Structures are given as structure tokens and as C-alpha cells.
Amino acid sequence: MKIQAMLAIAALCVLPTAVQAQARPAPAEKKLYCWNENGRKVCGDALPADAVDAARTELSASSGRPLARLGEQLTPEERAIAEDSAHQDRIAANAEAARMRRERAMAESYETEEDLRSAFGDRIVLVDEGLKTSRMGVTNLRQSLVSLLRQANDLELQGKPVPPALAGNIRSQHVDLLRQQAIMRQQLEERASLDAELEYAVERYHALRTPKRN
Numbered sequence: 440m441k442i443q444a445m446l447a448i449a450a451l452c453v454l455p456t457a458v459q460a461q462a463r464p465a466p467a468e469k470k471l472y473c474w475n476e477n478g479r480k481v482c483g484d485a486l487p488a489d490a491v492d493a494a495r496t497e498l499s500a501s502s503g504r505p506l507a508r509l510g511e512q513l514t515p516e517e518r519a520i521a522e523d524s525a526h527q528d529r530i531a532a533n534a535e536a537a538r539m540r541r542e543r544a545m546a547e548s549y550e551t552e553e554d555l556r557s558a559f560g561d562r563i564v565l566v567d568e569g570l571k572t573s574r575m576g577v578t579n580l581r582q583s584l585v586s587l588l589r590q591a592n593d594l595e596l597q598g599k600p601v602p603p604a605l606a607g608n609i610r611s612q613h614v615d616l617l618r619q620q621a622i623m624r625q626q627l628e629e630r631a632s633l634d635a636e637l638e639y640a641v642e643r644y645h646a647l648r649t650p651k652r653n
Contacts, residue, residue, distance in 0.1 A: 469500040546647035573623035580616040
């Protein structure tokens with residue numbers, strides 16, 4: 440009994456020490472650092488202040504195995520540029536995805552190429568009608584402006600002053616003519632782009648409708 444009691448007391452004395460040993464955190468693994476400095480790879484057991492923000496690899500000092508790879512830290516300006524570039528990339532990717540959805544919808548919406556061309560034909564007719572109206576407007580405005588300029592020219596040849604109302608009408612007609620000509624140029628560009636868009640749509644239509652061969 441005395442021996443058992445002594446063993447129990449000894450176990451109680453050892454137990455706190457064992458618990459403390461288990462509770463004590465393991466020492467941190469010693470590291471080596473490798474980074475580039477002026478185009479040359481440098482390694483050491485301490486990281487200098489001027490390399491804190493540099494891209495580097497952290498290695499285990501005992502085994503040499505990589506523990507972590509850290510990228511170069513960006514300045515606020517560089518981070519803003521990177522974020523803007525990523526934002527633009529997302530916009531471009533979304534636009535490309537939307538284009539692909541439109542093309543798939545187009546391929547599913549029209550049974551034949553003739554149906555597709557007919558749909559474009561409706562848009563072309565609208566643009567052509569607008570062009571016809573613009574051409575008539577440009578012609579009428581030009582004739583009116585020529586008539587007003589002739590009146591002003593006749594008055595000057597007679598040695599008479601050009602009335603302010605007539606001069607104002609000439610300026611107004613000239614502004615209207617320039618505006619109508621600008622509209623007509625836009626319509627001509629739209630008409631040309633419609634032709635190119637139609638040919639591209641037909642090409643994509645056949646590409647999406649043709650079964651892919653394995």
C-alpha cells in the first residue's frame with residue numbers, strides 16, 4: 440500500500456509538468472527568404488526592410504521546402520490601375536458573352552437564311568426611307584439658301600444694304616443645311632454598316648447552324 444501511495448504521489452507531481460509541456464506552443468519554424476534584388480536572386484534568414492514589399496519565396500530552414508510564395512505588393516496607384524484593368528476585362532467579357540447569346544438566339548430564331556435576310560430587309564427599308572427624306576430636305580434647304588443668297592447679292596449689286604432679316608434668314612438656313620447634311624452622313628454610315636452587319640450575321644448563322652463534326 441505504501442508503494443502504491445508513493446507511485447500515486449509521483450504521478451500527481453509529473454502530471455502538471457506533462458500538461459504544461461503539451462500546452463506550450465511549438466516553436467515557430469525557422470524560415471529562409473528568397474527575393475530578387477537588382478535582377479539577382481538573394482536569400483537570407485532575415486528579410487531587409489527594402490524587400491518587405493517585394494515578391495518572395497519563404498522556405499523552411501530545416502528542410503528547404505517552400506512554405507509560401509508572396510506576390511509583389513502594389514502601390515495604391517498600381518492597385519487602382521490593376522483594378523480598372525480587371526474591370527475593363529470584365530466589361531469586355533460580358534460584352535462578348537452577350538454577343539454570343541445574341542448570335543445563338545439569331546440562329547435559333549430563323550429557320551432559313553432567307554428569313555434572316557428578310558428581317559434585316561425591314562431595317563434596311565427604314566434606313567432607306569430616312570435617307571430619302573434627308574436627301575429631299577438637303578435639296579430643299581440648299582435651294583432656299585441659294586435663293587436667299589441671290590437676293591442678298593442683287594441688293595449689294597444695286598448698292599443697297601442687306602436687311603438684317605434677310606441676313607438672319609441666310610444664317611439660319613445655312614445652319615439648318617449643315618445639320619441636315621450631318622444627319623444624312625450618319626444615315627449613310629448606318630446604311631453601309633447594315634450591309635456589313637448582314638453579311639456577318641449570315642456567316643455566323645451558317646457557322647452556328649452547321650453541326651460540328653467530331
